[in-house]
Amino acid sequence: xxxxxxxxxxxxxxxxxxxxxxxxxxxxxxxxxxxxxxxxxxxxxxxxxxxxxxxxxxxxxxxxxxxxxxxxxxxxxxxxxxxxxxxxxxxxxxxxxxxxxxxxxxxxxxxxxxxx
Numbered sequence: 001x002x003x004x005x006x007x008x009x010x011x012x013x014x015x016x017x018x019x020x021x022x023x024x025x026x027x028x029x030x031x032x033x034x035x036x037x038x039x040x041x042x043x044x045x046x047x048x049x050x051x052x053x054x055x056x057x058x059x060x061x062x063x064x065x066x067x068x069x070x071x072x073x074x075x076x077x078x079x080x081x082x083x084x085x086x087x088x089x090x091x092x093x094x095x096x097x098x099x100x101x102x103x104x105x106x107x108x109x110x111x112x113x114x115x116x
Contacts, residue, residue: 028058031066039110043099050110057096075115083108 028047032040037049037056046059055073058066073090082089086104088096088111098104 024060041103041107043103044097048096050114
């Protein structure tokens, strides 16, 4: 009986955390849409998107603070882009990480179009 109660308690916690995480994702998606971002890809715990004048990467965390959890790369400050493994390297110092080669290629192609 104690084991059933323990498993039930654990299940309730897992369900509550999953619902809380989904609300975080919705907040991040709304922020990206408000910034007119396209080519939104979720990989390795963060959203990567191409906005009107910048690349915006917003990390997902337990408590979402968009300003603190985001990285911005202005298009006009990008001098070079390279790929290494499953990463796009901007100006030889900033990395944007992807999960699959397909996501990386899609994002890089759209980025190159924006930079031209």
